[in-house]
Amino acid sequence: MNAKEIKQYFPILDQKVNGHPLVYLDSAATSQKPIQVIEALNKYYREDNSNVHRGVHTLGNRATDAYEGARDKVRKFINAKAREEIVFTRGTTTSLNTIAQSYGRANVKEGDEIVITYMEHHSNIIPWQQLAKETGAVLKYLPLQDNGSVLLDDARELITEKTKIVSIMMVSNVLGTINPIKEITKIAHEKGAIMIVDGAQTAPHMKIDVQDLDCDFLAFSGHKMCGPTGIGVMYGKKDLLDNMEPVEFGGEMIDFVGLYESTWKELPWKFEGGTPIIAGAIGLGAAIDFLEEIGLDEIEQHEHRLADYAMEQLSTIEGMTIYGPLAGEKRAGLVTFNVGDVHPHDVATVLDAEGIAVRAGHHCTQPLMKWLECSATARASFYLYNTEEDVDRLVQGLVQTKEYFSDVF
Amino acid sequence: MSFNNLDQLYRQVIMDHYKNPRNKGQLEDGTLTVDMNNPTCGDRIHLTLNVEDGKVSAAKFDGEGCSISMASASMMTQAVKGKDIETALKLSQVFSDMMQGNDYPDDLDLGDIEALQGVSKFPARIKCATLAWKAMEKGLSEDGK
Numbered sequence: 277m278n279a280k281e282i283k284q285y286f287p288i289l290d291q292k293v294n295g296h297p298l299v300y301l302d303s304a305a306t307s308q309k310p311i312q313v314i315e316a317l318n319k320y321y322r323e324d325n326s327n328v329h330r331g332v333h334t335l336g337n338r339a340t341d342a343y344e345g346a347r348d349k350v351r352k353f354i355n356a357k358a359r360e361e362i363v364f365t366r367g368t369t370t371s372l373n374t375i376a377q378s379y380g381r382a383n384v385k386e387g388d389e390i391v392i393t394y395m396e397h398h399s400n401i402i403p404w405q406q407l408a409k410e411t412g413a414v415l416k417y418l419p420l421q422d423n424g425s426v427l428l429d430d431a432r433e434l435i436t437e438k439t440k441i442v443s444i445m446m447v448s449n450v451l452g453t454i455n456p457i458k459e460i461t462k463i464a465h466e467k468g469a470i471m472i473v474d475g476a477q478t479a480p481h482m483k484i485d486v487q488d489l490d491c492d493f494l495a496f497s498g499h500k501m502c503g504p505t506g507i508g509v510m511y512g513k514k515d516l517l518d519n520m521e522p523v524e525f526g527g528e529m530i531d532f533v534g535l536y537e538s539t540w541k542e543l544p545w546k547f548e549g550g551t552p553i554i555a556g557a558i559g560l561g562a563a564i565d566f567l568e569e570i571g572l573d574e575i576e577q578h579e580h581r582l583a584d585y586a587m588e589q590l591s592t593i594e595g596m597t598i599y600g601p602l603a604g605e606k607r608a609g610l611v612t613f614n615v616g617d618v619h620p621h622d623v624a625t626v627l628d629a630e631g632i633a634v635r636a637g638h639h640c641t642q643p644l645m646k647w648l649e650c651s652a653t654a655r656a657s658f659y660l661y662n663t664e665e666d667v668d669r670l671v672q673g674l675v676q677t678k679e680y681f682s683d684v685f
Numbered sequence: 686m687s688f689n690n691l692d693q694l695y696r697q698v699i700m701d702h703y704k705n706p707r708n709k710g711q712l713e714d715g716t717l718t719v720d721m722n723n724p725t726c727g728d729r730i731h732l733t734l735n736v737e738d739g740k741v742s743a744a745k746f747d748g749e750g751c752s753i754s755m756a757s758a759s760m761m762t763q764a765v766k767g768k769d770i771e772t773a774l775k776l777s778q779v780f781s782d783m784m785q786g787n788d789y790p791d792d793l794d795l796g797d798i799e800a801l802q803g804v805s806k807f808p809a810r811i812k813c814a815t816l817a818w819k820a821m822e823k824g825l826s827e828d829g830k
Contacts, residue, residue: 294690621726621751621813622695628809629691638727645727651749652727680691 277574283661285310285566296631299666304449304610304657305635306499307480309563313502316562320555328554329528329545343554346561347544350509353564354494355485358514360543364557367508368476369399371495372443374510374547375472376403378520379493380441386412389439391469393418393426393455394647395448398640400474404443413440420647424451424600431463439464443472447481450639450655451600452583452607458489465490470516476500479509480567480659481609482576492516498556503563507556510547517543524549567660575660579609582658582667586611589671595678599648610657612639615674618681620654626677632670693803694810695752702797703752708745708762715745719824723816728754732820734765741765741773741825746817753801753810758817760797770825777822784811 283289286308291298300308320342326335328343344359351359365371380403384390390404394417408415418426418434426444435442442464446457461471470492478484480501486494493516498507512520522529522540529549531539540546567575587603590596595616601607615623624636635655638645645651656670715733722729728750735743744762748755761780765773780798782789786805804814 619751621728621753621810625694625807625810626691637725642727651729680695 277570277578277660279578279661279663282570283663285312286661287311287314289661293631293633294629299632299669301656301658301662301666301670302633302635303480303659303662304477304500304655306505307502307659308661309504309559310502310566312566313504313559313562317504317555317559320558325555327551339554342558342561343552346557346564349561349564353484353568354479354509354511355487356511357487361511361514361517363510363512363517363544363547364553365495365508365510365547366506366553367497367499368474368495369508371493371508371510372399372472372474373403374523375493375495375512376407377523379470379516380404380407381410382519382521384411384413384440387438388413389416389436390414391416391418391431391435391439391442391464393444394420395424395426395451395453395641395644396443396445397449397474397476398642399476400443400445401643404441414438417643418444423602423605424448424453426453426455426460428456428459428463431460435463435467435469437467439467439469441472442469443474445474445477446484447477447608448600448644449477449610450612450641450644450653452610452612453600454606454608457491461490477608481572481579483572486511498560498563501560501563502566503560504556507553507560509560514543517547522546522549526550528552570660578660579658580606582662582664583607583609583611585664586656586658586667586670589667590674593671593674593678596674599653609659610655612653612655614650614653615677616681618677620652622681623654623674623677626680627670627673630669630673630676632673634670690806694807696800696803698797698800699756700752702756702759706746706755706759708759708766709747710745711747712743712745715743717824717827719820721816721820721823723750723754723812726750726813728813728816730754730758730817730820732758732762732817732824734821734824736770736825740767740769742767744821750816751810751813753804754813754816757801757814760801761817761821764796764798765821773825774822777818780818781815784815
C-alpha cells in the first residue's frame with residue numbers, strides 16, 4: 277500500500293494551513309473523504325435524488341436501489357449473515373442509544389448488571405448510566421492495567437449470572453488498546469449476557485467479522501471511515517432485532533396504521549423511521565468500496581507500522597508521557613501523549629501554527645482521563661493517507677513546542 | 686522558523702500569570718462560589734468571591750486548564766478586586782468584546798488584561814480565555830438579583 281498515492285485521492289489534504297503543508301493527524305475524530313465518496317454524493321444529488329421505497333417513478337427506483345445497495349455493501353463489509361441485520365442510523369451514538377432504549381428497557385430489570393470498561397467513550401457510558409438509573413440495574417466497570425488493557429480474568433469475575441449486557445469498545449480512541457472482544461463475548465455468553473461492540477474506532481481500520489466475533493450488536497459511524505457525517509450502522513443478530521421494538525415512530529417504518537394501533541414494517545426498516553439518510557448511506561457504500569479496494573488488512577498493517585514508528589520517534593523526545601500500550605505492544609494507529617508540563621491545548625495550538633492538526637482535550641472519555649489522572653491529553657491519530665513524513669513533522673513540531681515553551685517560561 | 690503569530694498569543698505577561706498565578710486557591714469565607722467548566726476540553730475553574738457593600742473585596746480561583754485559561758483567571762481575579770459589581774460586570778463585557786474583536790471603550794484601565802487581546806486571532810482558544818470571566822459574571826449577576 278502506498279500512502280503517498282492514496283493521499284492524492286483526498287483533495288482536502290492538498291492545502292497549506294498557516295503557511296505549512298497540512299498534516300492531518302485527527303482521523304480518530306473524523307476521517308477525511310476521498311474523491312470517490314465526494315463524487316458519489318455529487319452524483320446522487322445531481323442525478324438520482326428522490327425519496328426511497330415509494331417506487332413508482334424512475335428516480336425513486338434509482339435512489340432505492342442505491343440506498344439498499346449500500347446496505348448490502350455494509351453486510352458484506354462486516355460479514356453479517358443477512359441484510360436485515362443492518363440498520364442505518366445517524367452514527368455510533370444513535371446505534372448505542374437505540375440498543376439501550378429498545379433492547380435495554382425490555383430486558384434489564386432492577387438488580388441486573390451492565391458491564392462496561394473504564395476506557396469507554398461517553399457514547400458507550402451514558403446510555404447505560406441512564407438505563408441503570410431508569411431500571412435500578414447496576415453499572416459495573418472493568419478495571420484497566422497500567423498499559424491500558426483489560427484482563428480476561430477480571431472479565432470472568434465481573435461478568436456474572438446477573439449481567440444482562442456487556443458493552444465494550446473494540447479499539448480505544450485514546451489508548452489505542454485493542455480489546456479481546458471475541459474472548460469477552462464468549463465469557464458474556466457463558467453467563468447469559470448479550471455482547472455489544474462499539475466499533476467506531478475499528479470499522480475504519482481493520483476487518484470486522486461479526487460472525488467470527490459472535491457479538492450480538494455492533495455500532496459504528498461512517499464519518500470515521502472515509503464516509504459522510506450523519507450516517508452510521510447498528511448491526512444486530514436477527515433474532516434479537518426481531519424481538520425489539522422501534523424507538524422512533526412515524527413515516528417509512530410502518531406496515532399498517534389505524535386510529536389507535538399500528539404495526540411495523542419488517543427488519544431492518546422498522547428501525548428506520550422517517551426519510552432515511554439516503555445520501556449518507558450511499559456515501560458510506562462508496563467509502564466501503566474505496567477501503568475494500570485498498571484492503572482492510574493492508575490499511576491495518578500500514579497503521580501499525582506508523583504507530584510503531586511514531587512510538588519510536590516520540591520516545592526520543594525528553595519529557596514525553598505516552599499513554600496506552602507500551603513500546604513493542606500492539607496498538608491501533610494512534611498515540612496519546614503529554615509533553616512535559618505544557619498543556620495539550622497549548623501543544624495543539626503550536627502544532628496548528630505549523631500546519632499539524634491533532635486533537636487536544638478529554639476525547640469524550642472523562643472517566644478514562646480520571647483513571648489516567650490527567651485532565652486532558654493530546655492525540656495524534658493516523659489513517660491510510662498518513663505517511664512517515666507526517667510523523668516526522670509531528671516530532672519536529674513537538675520538539676519546537678518544547679523549545680517554544682521553555683523560551684517563554 | 687517563525688513563531689511571530691504565536692507570540693501574539695503567548696505574550697510574556699500571559700506566561701507570567703500562568704507560571705505565577707495571582708489569587709490562586711480558595712477563600713475559606715467566600716460569600717460567592719462558582720464552579721464552571723468547559724465541557725468540550727475539560728478546563729475547569731472554582732471561583733470564590735467576597736462581596737462587601739457592593740464591592741468585590743476578595744477573589745480567588747482554583748482549577749486546571751491551559752495557559753490561556755489559567756492566565757486569564759489570574760488576571761480576572763486581579764482586575765475585579767476592589768471593583769464594585771457594576772464595574773466588574775462592565776469589565777466582563779469589555780473582555781467579551783475584546784475576544785470577539787469588537788470595539789470596546791478605552792476609558793477603563795485594563796492593565797495586564799490587554800495582553801490577552803491576541804487570543805481573538807485564535808478562535809479555538811477564545812473559550813479558554815472567557816471561562817473565568819463567565820464564572821465571575823455568573824456569580825456577580827446572581828448576587829445582584
